[in-house]
Amino acid sequence: MMQSTKTTATFLLDKIYGAKLHVLPQGKKAAEFAAKRIQLLIEEGKKPYLIPMGGSSPLGALGYARCGDEIMQYERDNDIRFEKVLLPNGSSGTHAGLAAGFVTRGRSPTIIRSYSVLGEQEQAVQQTLKLANDALALVGASEIAPNQIDVDGNHRGEGYGIPTAEALEAIASLAQSEGILLDPVYSAKAFAGMLHDIAAGGFVEGANLLFLFTGGGPGVYAYRSAFDF
CATH class of the missing domain: 3.40.50.1100 (Rossmann fold)
Incomplete structure (x- = not known):
C-alpha cells in the first residue's frame, strides 16, 4: 500500500485484524512490488494468490x-x-x-x-x-x-x-x-x-x-x- 500522511479507515482495520502491511515510499508502484512479492513467495514454496485492487x-x-x-x-x-x-x-x-x-x-x-x-x-x-x-x-x-x-x-x-x-x-x-x-x-x-x-x-x-x-x-x-x- 502507498504511504500516507494520515491513517485511513482501511489502514486502521488492517492493523486491527493483524494483516502484514508493506508501506511503500512515495512514487513506488504497488503493482510492481506485488509482482516481486508473489515471485518471492513462490520461490519459498508457497502458493500465493494475487488479488488486484478492489x-x-x-x-x-x-x-x-x-x-x-x-x-x-x-x-x-x-x-x-x-x-x-x-x-x-x-x-x-x-x-x-x-x-x-x-x-x-x-x-x-x-x-x-x-x-x-x-x-x-x-x-x-x-x-x-x-x-x-x-x-x-x-x-x-x-x-x-x-x-x-x-x-x-x-x-x-x-x-x-x-x-x-x-x-x-x-x-x-x-x-x-x-x-x-x-x-x-x-x-x-x-x-x-x-x-x-x-x-x-x-x-x-x-x-x-x-x-x-x-x-x-x-x-x-x-x-x-x-x-x-
Whole structure:
C-alpha cells in the first residue's frame, strides 16, 4: 500500500485484524512490488494468490453479475422497472460485473451509469469495458460494445480520496434526511453526481432510479477534518 500522511479507515482495520502491511515510499508502484512479492513467495514454496485492487479481476467482477440477478428479481417482486442504476466507479469491478450480469440476462448494460472516483473518464471507460468483456469471456457470453459503457468523470474532484465540497454536502444531506452514511471516497462522490444529473434534467421526470450503495461508511471517520463542523 502507498504511504500516507494520515491513517485511513482501511489502514486502521488492517492493523486491527493483524494483516502484514508493506508501506511503500512515495512514487513506488504497488503493482510492481506485488509482482516481486508473489515471485518471492513462490520461490519459498508457497502458493500465493494475487488479488488486484478492489478485487477487480474478471472472476471477481462476476460477483456483481449476481447483483444484477438480485436487482431484476426485486423488479419482478415489486412490479417496478429501473430506468437507471447509478454507482461509483473506482477500479471498475462493480460496474463491469453488473454490466456483464445484465448482458447474460438479455438486459442492456446502458442501464448503468457510474461516476469515476479514481481514473480519468476515458481511462475508466476503457478499464470497465475490458473487465466486463473479460468477465463475459469466462461464461462464454457475447461482448459489450464501447458505446454501452456510461461513465461520468466530472465528479472525482482533484483525485482519488480527496473529498469534494459537493460530496461532503451529499454526506450531510443523506445522513440528516435518511440516516444513511455515505463515504467521502466512493459513494458520496457518486451520490453527488446523481443529484447533479437530477437537477440538470438528466433523467426523465418520474423515472425509477436505483443508487447502488457499495458501503464504506466507516471511512468517513478518517476525514473528520474535511467537515466544517
